[in-house]
Amino acid sequence: MERFAIRGQICYSESQKKIRTMERGYVVCEDGKSAGVFETLPEAWSGIPCYDYGDRLIIPGLIDLHVHAPQYPFRGLGMDQELIDWLNTHTFPEEEKYGDLAYAQKAYAIFLDDLLHSATTRACVFGTCHKDATLWLMEQMEAEGLAGYVGKVNMDRNSPAELCEESPEASAEATESWILASAGLSNVRPILTPRFIPTCSDELMERLSALQKQYDLPVQSHLSENLSEIDWVRQLQPEASCYGDAYRMHGLFGGSCPTIMAHCVYSGEEEIRMMKEQGVFIAHCPESNTNLASGIAPVRKYMELGMQMGLGTDVAAGSSLSMFRAMAMAVQCSKLRWRLVDQSQAPLTATEVFYLATKGGGAFFGKAGSLEEGYEFDAVVIDDRKIRHARPVSVRERLERLIYLDGDASVDAKYIKGKQVI
Amino acid sequence: MERFAIRGQICYSESQKKIRTMERGYVVCEDGKSAGVFETLPEAWSGIPCYDYGDRLIIPGLIDLHVHAPQYPFRGLGMDQELIDWLNTHTFPEEEKYGDLAYAQKAYAIFLDDLLHSATTRACVFGTCHKDATLWLMEQMEAEGLAGYVGKVNMDRNSPAELCEESPEASAEATESWILASAGLSNVRPILTPRFIPTCSDELMERLSALQKQYDLPVQSHLSENLSEIDWVRQLQPEASCYGDAYRMHGLFGGSCPTIMAHCVYSGEEEIRMMKEQGVFIAHCPESNTNLASGIAPVRKYMELGMQMGLGTDVAAGSSLSMFRAMAMAVQCSKLRWRLVDQSQAPLTATEVFYLATKGGGAFFGKAGSLEEGYEFDAVVIDDRKIRHARPVSVRERLERLIYLDGDASVDAKYIKGKQVI
Numbered sequence: 001m002e003r004f005a006i007r008g009q010i011c012y013s014e015s016q017k018k019i020r021t022m023e024r025g026y027v028v029c030e031d032g033k034s035a036g037v038f039e040t041l042p043e044a045w046s047g048i049p050c051y052d053y054g055d056r057l058i059i060p061g062l063i064d065l066h067v068h069a070p071q072y073p074f075r076g077l078g079m080d081q082e083l084i085d086w087l088n089t090h091t092f093p094e095e096e097k098y099g100d101l102a103y104a105q106k107a108y109a110i111f112l113d114d115l116l117h118s119a120t121t122r123a124c125v126f127g128t129c130h131k132d133a134t135l136w137l138m139e140q141m142e143a144e145g146l147a148g149y150v151g152k153v154n155m156d157r158n159s160p161a162e163l164c165e166e167s168p169e170a171s172a173e174a175t176e177s178w179i180l181a182s183a184g185l186s187n188v189r190p191i192l193t194p195r196f197i198p199t200c201s202d203e204l205m206e207r208l209s210a211l212q213k214q215y216d217l218p219v220q221s222h223l224s225e226n227l228s229e230i231d232w233v234r235q236l237q238p239e240a241s242c243y244g245d246a247y248r249m250h251g252l253f254g255g256s257c258p259t260i261m262a263h264c265v266y267s268g269e270e271e272i273r274m275m276k277e278q279g280v281f282i283a284h285c286p287e288s289n290t291n292l293a294s295g296i297a298p299v300r301k302y303m304e305l306g307m308q309m310g311l312g313t314d315v316a317a318g319s320s321l322s323m324f325r326a327m328a329m330a331v332q333c334s335k336l337r338w339r340l341v342d343q344s345q346a347p348l349t350a351t352e353v354f355y356l357a358t359k360g361g362g363a364f365f366g367k368a369g370s371l372e373e374g375y376e377f378d379a380v381v382i383d384d385r386k387i388r389h390a391r392p393v394s395v396r397e398r399l400e401r402l403i404y405l406d407g408d409a410s411v412d413a414k415y416i417k418g419k420q421v422i
Numbered sequence: 423m424e425r426f427a428i429r430g431q432i433c434y435s436e437s438q439k440k441i442r443t444m445e446r447g448y449v450v451c452e453d454g455k456s457a458g459v460f461e462t463l464p465e466a467w468s469g470i471p472c473y474d475y476g477d478r479l480i481i482p483g484l485i486d487l488h489v490h491a492p493q494y495p496f497r498g499l500g501m502d503q504e505l506i507d508w509l510n511t512h513t514f515p516e517e518e519k520y521g522d523l524a525y526a527q528k529a530y531a532i533f534l535d536d537l538l539h540s541a542t543t544r545a546c547v548f549g550t551c552h553k554d555a556t557l558w559l560m561e562q563m564e565a566e567g568l569a570g571y572v573g574k575v576n577m578d579r580n581s582p583a584e585l586c587e588e589s590p591e592a593s594a595e596a597t598e599s600w601i602l603a604s605a606g607l608s609n610v611r612p613i614l615t616p617r618f619i620p621t622c623s624d625e626l627m628e629r630l631s632a633l634q635k636q637y638d639l640p641v642q643s644h645l646s647e648n649l650s651e652i653d654w655v656r657q658l659q660p661e662a663s664c665y666g667d668a669y670r671m672h673g674l675f676g677g678s679c680p681t682i683m684a685h686c687v688y689s690g691e692e693e694i695r696m697m698k699e700q701g702v703f704i705a706h707c708p709e710s711n712t713n714l715a716s717g718i719a720p721v722r723k724y725m726e727l728g729m730q731m732g733l734g735t736d737v738a739a740g741s742s743l744s745m746f747r748a749m750a751m752a753v754q755c756s757k758l759r760w761r762l763v764d765q766s767q768a769p770l771t772a773t774e775v776f777y778l779a780t781k782g783g784g785a786f787f788g789k790a791g792s793l794e795e796g797y798e799f800d801a802v803v804i805d806d807r808k809i810r811h812a813r814p815v816s817v818r819e820r821l822e823r824l825i826y827l828d829g830d831a832s833v834d835a836k837y838i839k840g841k842q843v844i
């Protein structure tokens with residue numbers, strides 16, 4: 001059994017309402033899992049290696065529930081359009097390039113290096129429809145020690161010629177071949193990724209559903225992000241009672257099929273009820289929803305309903321891989337929603353968004369997103385010395401300011417499943 | 423006559439609708455002012471020193487029209503309240519400490535060092551009501567080569583005992599003594615700073631008005647930021663036709679008194695008309711207005727009306743001194759306002775917010791905020807090599823992504839009035 005401890009200024013989420021801090025505490029790792037957080041190291045473990053990070057902050061690795069790796073090359077650019085136009089102008093032309101494996105490798109290497117040096121330990125990643133590029137992304141991500149799910153995207157209608165897969169069969173065959181080719185990976189696993197309803201025919205969805213059952217895979221997609229998109233889905237799938245129902249009809253909406261749906265800005269009562277019943281995870285992507293002028297999701301309502309939920313950066317509709325920025329934007333958007341839309345829904349607090357970015361999204365991975373006993377040992381050591389204050393700041397305050405000022409901090413060390421990756 | 427040139431990837435705002443870029447261009451400095459931007463150095467100047475920054479970006483120094491220096495120690499903290507509660511809980515207790523010059527020096531040194539290393543070259547700064555601390559801030563700011571206006575704050579009512587000046591006379595006397603003491607400074611000049619109407623009696627405003635005329639000083643304050651604040655002003659000054667009128671009645675609202683008013687989130691038609699007639703500058707502070715859940719100012723409307731306007735970080739209601747972040751938030755808030763409030767007012771573009779952050783706010787300083795001939799030679803050299811893309815990016819795109827990703831860039835060199843300060 002491999003055991004070690006790390007020591008520092010510890011901070012993690014106990015619940016949506018409570019952040020726990022411990023000054024100069026220890027987190028013990030036993031075979032890749034946390035054996036607990038301690039003020040003094042229990043005597044039984046007094047001999048184990050201990051890596052002391054002094055005054056550095058130690059937090060759980062952050063969980064990015066929604067990010068598009070191939071869009072990283074145009075992050076921060078082309079922010080003057082709404083969803084559908086933005087897809088056609090910026091996204092699809094870039095994603096086409098990933099048919100060229102050499103380009104994909106060059107682009108994904110930058111994405112992965114930046115992800116590695118961010119505070120994110122686990123991510124749910126969209127690739128492109130290209131099997132080889134997506135497989136390379138997964139292998140390289142695993143090689144770097146990162147964890148998460150990566151999806152080869154499916155799209156067989158309403159897509160530019162270069163990205164539109166030839167037929168439902170061809171799309172499903174490529175998908176199965178990609179699933180089989182990724183069988184040797186352990187920390188980075190495949191996730192079925194129909195892009196969204198407008199680009200996936202019923203037949204394709206049926207085939208994906210069969211693959212889901214056969215290989216027992218999770219699913220990720222997009223839901224109720226933008227008003228034009230929702231209208232379009234209504235026209236394409238008039239038999240569905242709501243956008244979510246268009247996934248549910250094919251068995252790709254929670255239940256025995258673990259599912260993440262990004263956005264849910266405009267989910268109605270029926271869709272919300274379905275998501276809750278089926279345990280569908282919501283990836284709240286506030287920066288993306290702002291940059292594409294989609295709107296602001298009713299996150300307070302989702303929290304009150306006890307929905308499964310985490311945060312996503314949604315690069316490149318979100319500009320940055322920083323999950324701290326996603327947290328800041330989640331608080332900020334909730335304040336504007338409170339002010340401009342509905343004063344019955346209180347703004348989110350720093351405590352709540354830290355929960356969403358750790359335990360909230362981490363639940364999709366089983367026990368991830370905390371330093372508490374039994375959780376995967378995913379920890380990030382943060383150097384925030386560049387953020388100087390004239391007065392003493394508590395560990396709790398140092399976390400809070402990171403949410404707003406993470407550009408001035410850096411990740412010193414990172415552990416995933418007990419393995420140090422940087 | 424002192425002449426030199428700097429060379430690099432040049433980018434500046436020609437107008438609200440146009441950014442001009444020049445690859446490997448030259449900006450020539452003559453006695454502290456720009457002598458123009460050139461593709462090749464004119465023969466007459468072929469012998470002048472030229473500092474070549476290679477592939478680095480060169481942009482005009484950014485202009486922060488509204489920032490509270492004494493609030494810097496709690497930036498990024500205490501973001502869960504609205505304006506009046508936030509003032510009482512976080513702001514006033516911190517500002518009280520600046521009666522102790524030693525604390526002020528310690529805190530202001532951090533503020534100034536971070537400001538120096540930011541892309542901001544000129545700022546309009548609030549101090550506290552403490553004369554000595556404010557004077558030290560100004561002297562130190564000037565010593566570091568920074569430019570701008572700094573105000574000793576006035577407040578003689580509705581303020582905590584420690585900050586409430588004894589009487590209008592005492593406040594005015596301290597203000598005059600501070601004005602005289604700062605007479606030796608050249609790049610950092612005094613600006614009259616009544617905190618806002620709720621904390622300033624009529625008699626104090628009259629005395630400030632007399633000082634304004636006597637010493638020909640500009641004025642900065644807050645206007646129509648928050649609904650409760652506006653109600654309060656209405657109760658305190660029932661004779662004023664609007665909040666802005668409460669300044670105007672005392673001659674402290676534009677015209678012969680150059681004036682910056684921060685926020686203007688809820689300015690009505692009459693207030694807007696007064697501001698326009700009197701040439702009052704609006705300091706739009708989108709992050710602050712979001713963090714304090716104040717609302718979103720109608721910036722598109724102000725632009726269409728041709729109002730004088732720039733951006734402010736409003737630290738510490740804004741978390742960061744980064745004017746790039748202020749630009750990003752200005753675009754983002756305008757998109758949410760478009761979506762949630764008024765679809766007749768188009769969102770702001772990157773081009774427009776860059777204008778606001780440079781020429782827009784720079785106009786308060788005469789000719790500042792551009793690299794064009796005749797402007798003060800304020801230039802910032804930016805190293806953005808950490809932002810890696812898999813495809814070529816133009817100079818224009820590099821500027822645009824900085825707005826969203828400035829945390830990954832750094833300032834390599836900075837010139838103010840032709841003097842290199844870092």
